[in-house]
Amino acid sequence: MLGKKKSLVGLDIGSNEIKAVELTQFGDHVKITGFGHAPIEAKDGIRDTIAEMLKRSGIRTRRVATSVSGRAVIVRYINMTKMSDDELKSALRFEADKYIPFQVDEVVLDCARLPDFGESSGGEGEKEMKVLLVAVKQTLIDEHLQIIQSLGLVPTVVDVDTFALGNAFELNTLHSPRVEDEEKVIALVDIGSVKTNINIIKNNTSYFSREVYLAGNDFTESIARRLSTDNVEAEKLKLNPQGKEEAIEESILPTLDDLGNEIHLSFDYYENQYDREVDEVFISGGSAKIVGLKTAFEKAFDRRIHFWDPTDNLEVKGDRVDVQDMKGHSPQLAVAVGLASRILDR
Numbered sequence: 439m440l441g442k443k444k445s446l447v448g449l450d451i452g453s454n455e456i457k458a459v460e461l462t463q464f465g466d467h468v469k470i471t472g473f474g475h476a477p478i479e480a481k482d483g484i485r486d487t488i489a490e491m492l493k494r495s496g497i498r499t500r501r502v503a504t505s506v507s508g509r510a511v512i513v514r515y516i517n518m519t520k521m522s523d524d525e526l527k528s529a530l531r532f533e534a535d536k537y538i539p540f541q542v543d544e545v546v547l548d549c550a551r552l553p554d555f556g557e558s559s560g561g562e563g564e565k566e567m568k569v570l571l572v573a574v575k576q577t578l579i580d581e582h583l584q585i586i587q588s589l590g591l592v593p594t595v596v597d598v599d600t601f602a603l604g605n606a607f608e609l610n611t612l613h614s615p616r617v618e619d620e621e622k623v624i625a626l627v628d629i630g631s632v633k634t635n636i637n638i639i640k641n642n643t644s645y646f647s648r649e650v651y652l653a654g655n656d657f658t659e660s661i662a663r664r665l666s667t668d669n670v671e672a673e674k675l676k677l678n679p680q681g682k683e684e685a686i687e688e689s690i691l692p693t694l695d696d697l698g699n700e701i702h703l704s705f706d707y708y709e710n711q712y713d714r715e716v717d718e719v720f721i722s723g724g725s726a727k728i729v730g731l732k733t734a735f736e737k738a739f740d741r742r743i744h745f746w747d748p749t750d751n752l753e754v755k756g757d758r759v760d761v762q763d764m765k766g767h768s769p770q771l772a773v774a775v776g777l778a779s780r781i782l783d784r
């Protein structure tokens with residue numbers, strides 16, 4: 439209806455923390471009108487944690503966009519003979535089992551043709567196209583929807599973490615006065631607690647993505663080993679070193695190097711596939727704040743590294759959002775912001 443405001447909640451059920459960002463559309467732009475977060479204490483208590491978090495945050499919108507991730511989510515970038523979209527859909531139904539480690543009838547499939555990359559798309563000339571194939575195990579989606587619906591929420595979108603990350607970046611540049619070079623190849627790296635998401639984009643299209651299972655919990659374990667303490671204590675020390683800065687930094691360095699090397703392998707793979715370098719790296723996620731990361735990554739990648747705030751350049755309704763709390767958590771909000779940005783979908 440003309441003039442009616444629309445809102446959507448991006449709900450990121452992370453491994454460590456649940457994050458919610460509500461975006462409301464005002465004409466052609468969006469504002470942050472709600473924010474909430476809550477740590478996950480127990481896996482079987484997720485439903486109650488979400489309910490309490492939403493209540494506390496004052497978010498009233500029921501429409502939510504959520505995402506899935508992990509080993510039950512398969513993302514592939516495949517070369518196929520050029521064909522129409524209809525032909526592609528039916529061809530993939532028959533060919534998908536070549537690319538995914540599950541039975542085709544166990545998964546929900548989606549695909550999209552990627553824009554031509556340019557003259558260096560692999561030398562296959564006119565006959566080939568790149569296709570993005572996404573397969574998600576139906577059981578994962580069902581579990582997910584069951585939680586959402588049991589809370590009286592209305593699921594409107596189920597996305598994949600890594601694409602939500604890309605959407606948050608796109609929204610950020612859309613609302614930003616800085617003009618991004620469309621030809622620039624950007625690696626988005628979101629370091630959470632269990633996993634690190636890598637999404638390599640050019641002009642808002644994903645050309646490579648991968649999940650690496652190395653992140654915040656591994657830093658915690660390194661600290662626990664080095665300081666001979668348990669993970670609970672080590673996690674506390676990681677967030678608040680209490681004079682043990684040096685020992686903590688030293689203990690996590692090997693893990694940081696491993697993570698830097700893993701990410702670099704992804705850059706190598708991408709660069710071989712597309713014959714094009716990754717230009718810049720944008721880091722987010724709760725573990726972006728880990729001490730020593732910038733130095734270790736600059737050494738590993740030898741290119742510009744930025745820490746970005748997915749809530750930057752977005753107006754915030756200060757009477758509905760605890761801005762200080764939100765800004766304290768902003769590196770962790772990329773997926774939630776990207777999910778809520780789906781409000782702009784037509």
Ligand SMILES: Nc1ncnc2c1ncn2[C@@H]1O[C@H](COP(=O)(O)OP(=O)(O)OP(=O)(O)O)[C@@H](O)[C@H]1O
Nearest residue numbers: 452453454455630631632633654723724725727728
């Ligand atoms: N100041 C800090 N320094 C270091 N690590 C931090 C800091 N603040 C948060 N973290 C870490 O960030 C992680 C949580 O980040 P985030 O919310 O992005 O993860 P998640 O989405 O729950 O997990 P995942 O994406 O792996 O499912 C935790 O491992 C936490 O210890």
Ligand SMILES: [Mg+2]
Nearest residue numbers: 452453630773
């Ligand atoms: Mg996460």
